[in-house]
Amino acid sequence: MLRLKLLLPLLFIGMACLAQTEKPVYDAALAQKLGADQYGMKKYVMAFLKEGPTKITDAKAGQELQMAHLRNIMKLAAEGKLVVAGPFMDDQPIRGIFIFNVESIEEAQKLTATDPAIKAGTLVMELHPFYCTAALMQVNAIHNSIEKKSVAD
Structure with a gap:
C-alpha cells in the first residue's frame, strides 16, 4: 500500500512532464x-x-x-514596422530597445529617422541585424488586447 501511495504521485508527475514536452502541431x-x-x-x-548629444533642460519641452x-x-x-519597443529600467546610457520588422539596416535607418527624439538629438540608435522567433510578430496584437491605458495619453 505504501508503494502505491508513493507510485501514484510519481506517475502523475511523470505524465505532467510528458504532457508539457509534446510538440504543438505545425501551423x-x-x-x-x-x-x-x-x-x-x-x-x-x-x-x-542611446543617450544622444542633445540635453533638454526644459521639463515641458522634454515631456x-x-x-x-x-x-x-x-x-x-500600427504599421507593423515595430514589433517590440521599451525602455530599460536603470539609469544607463542605453535607454531602451526597438525591434524593427525589417530585413536591412538601411530600412531601419529610414524608420529611426522618423523619431522626434532622434531628430532632436536626445537619442541615437545603434542598429544590428537580429534573428529571432517569428512569433514576435504577434506581440503588438496581444499587447493591444491587454492595454487598459495608452502610454501616449
Whole structure:
C-alpha cells in the first residue's frame, strides 16, 4: 500500500512532464503569415536607443518630445514596422530597445529617422541585424488586447 501511495504521485508527475514536452502541431498558414522560415524564425533589426548629444533642460519641452517619441512608436507599431519597443529600467546610457520588422539596416535607418527624439538629438540608435522567433510578430496584437491605458495619453 505504501508503494502505491508513493507510485501514484510519481506517475502523475511523470505524465505532467510528458504532457508539457509534446510538440504543438505545425501551423503552416500561421508560419507563412508571420514570415517564418523552416525554424520558425525570421530576420529583424534591433536598435539600441542611446543617450544622444542633445540635453533638454526644459521639463515641458522634454515631456512634449517624449510624448512625440511615444506617438511615433505607436504609429510604427500600427504599421507593423515595430514589433517590440521599451525602455530599460536603470539609469544607463542605453535607454531602451526597438525591434524593427525589417530585413536591412538601411530600412531601419529610414524608420529611426522618423523619431522626434532622434531628430532632436536626445537619442541615437545603434542598429544590428537580429534573428529571432517569428512569433514576435504577434506581440503588438496581444499587447493591444491587454492595454487598459495608452502610454501616449
